Structures are given as structure tokens and as C-alpha cells.
Amino acid sequence: MPLEDVFGRILGLKEPWFVEDVVFDTGKLEVDIYVGFRAGAQLPCPECGGLCPVHDTVKRTWRHLNFFQYPAYIHAKMPRVVCGKHGTRTVKVPWSRRLPDSASLCKEGQGKHQGRLREGTRP
Numbered sequence: 001m002p003l004e005d006v007f008g009r010i011l012g013l014k015e016p017w018f019v020e021d022v023v024f025d026t027g028k029l030e031v032d033i034y035v036g037f038r039a040g041a042q043l044p045c046p047e048c049g050g051l052c053p054v055h056d057t058v059k060r061t062w063r064h065l066n067f068f069q070y071p072a073y074i075h076a077k078m079p080r081v082v083c084g085k086h087g088t089r090t091v092k093v094p095w096s097r098r099l100p101d102s103a104s105l106c107k108e109g110q111g112k113h114q115g116r117l118r119e120g121t122r123p
Contacts, residue, residue, distance in 0.1 A: 016041035045083035052081035
């Protein structure tokens, strides 16, 4: 499987989103992930969810979780759509969401695997 597809799956991307490129910067020791969307794609209005044409884009960068010990950054052209009901709006992107704190993640993981651990099976 190509590296771009692996990172696309890790990020949970679905059409029309895809990973264009993944670069490991040996000077900065960081991973840069470049995400795009298919040309001509219509994207949902963040207010009503209706599919709308893309109006324009703005380059943005997000700090993501580390990839092993290396800082990871997502770079994308952030699209704005024109909705007939709500006007021009910035879309919500799948990788930019509030994540639970690390303690919550640990508790969730413990609960998910606790029964298996008692039974002596591997997760």
C-alpha cells in the first residue's frame, strides 16, 4: 500500500479528501503530511450539510500527534464553500476536531481491553 494511502487511513480521510504527499524532513526531524481534495468536488456546508461548490482556499497548517517521536504537521488548502442558504463558509475538515485528553484516552483503552486481559487473550 502506498505511504499516502496509509496516512489517509490513519487520518480517517474519505472522498473527496486524500493525502497528496508525506515528507520526512531530516533537517527538522518532523513529518509533513499534505492533504488535498479532488478537483471539482462539492463539500458540505458546515451549517446545513448541503453539498456546495468550493469558492476559494487558504493554506493552513495543523499540529498533529507525533508520529513515533517525530512532530507531525498536516498542511492543506482550507476550502470555503458558497451555500445558497448560509453564504460563504469555511468547511469542517476531518482531521481538525477536538480530541479527548490523554487520561480519557487511557481510560477508554483500558475499558476496551480489560475483559480480554482478564481472560488472558491478546487484544
